[in-house]
Amino acid sequence: MQPIQEFLDGKVLLFDKPLRWTSFDVVKKVRILTKVSKVGHAGTLDPLATGLLIVCTGKFTKKINEYMGMEKEYTGTFTLGSTTPTYDLESSPENFIDTSHLTEAGIHATTQQFTGSILQMPPQHSAIKKDGKPLYLSARKGIEVKVEPRPVTISEFVITKIEMPVVHFKVVCSTGTYIRSLANDFGAALNVGGYMSSLCRTRIGEFSLEQAKNLVGFEEEIKRLREEEEA
Known part of the structure; x- marks a missing residue:
């Protein structure tokens, strides 16, 4: 054929x-x-x-x-109050923390910390290479590899719905941005932890x-x- x-x-x-x-x-x-x-x-x-x-x-x-x-746009959900080693549901949630004290205003306000030009640490469970080897190979053995944070631009980050412990989001960002890392960092900024529980890419350029x-x-x-x- x-x-x-x-x-x-x-x-x-x-x-x-x-x-x-x-x-x-x-x-x-x-x-x-x-x-x-x-x-x-x-x-x-x-x-x-x-x-x-x-x-x-x-x-x-x-x-x-x-x-x-090209610029990317994503929608999806973060789950607050726990973390995962992979920053998503490829691994099981752990380190559970109560989220009942969080307010909607506080959750919305925290997005401002991650808007604009920021430095982002890529996940250890990623295909980024250090010394010619993907990071995930070391991560699967429980070895953390030192990597430098990377500059990315997040031009829009809004919480579109809150159904605790799940928050729905929309993000517009530069290439190279890890939404999994954003989930982990966002949860850390709220002092309760968080991971990406769903993701959909809605636009490329x-x-x-x-x-x-x-x-x-x-x-x-x-x-x-x-x-x-x-x-």
Whole structure:
């Protein structure tokens, strides 16, 4: 079966990444369906995150770095009153602290500490490399690797709903921002701890989640193109 020519020439595809799929799972699916080997994504989404994933094929893979550098928008939830080693639900909550003393006004006000140009410490459970090795390899062995905080820009951070101990948020930020780290730091600033309990990427630059297709629909689209080729 030959590659589908339009994907071989190059396309930019917008997908709504399913929960528990890795970003590479989506790339692999596109490769299998289109029979095009030159496929890549523009910015990893963790398996427990959903939302907009840009996938490029053919000559458009040259634009991946350009798309990766674009501003991102996320929505999701932080759970306050406990932490996890991975800053999300990839690991189990621990260090439980009562949150009944927190006020809505205090929660909203704390977002101001994390708005603008800030220094952010990346998670130990991340793919960032130190001495050529991803941090998560050491973290899984219980070894903490010293890394420097990184400058990021958070242009918008608002709490959209409070259902204690869960708070819903919207964040607009620069590339390289870890929302998991923001959850951990936000909980620490409130002195109760916190972790990211859900995440959805809703925008990358001018591309929005509303424009994205799901993988089932994409598979049906490829099937139609194959039938047209054979007709």
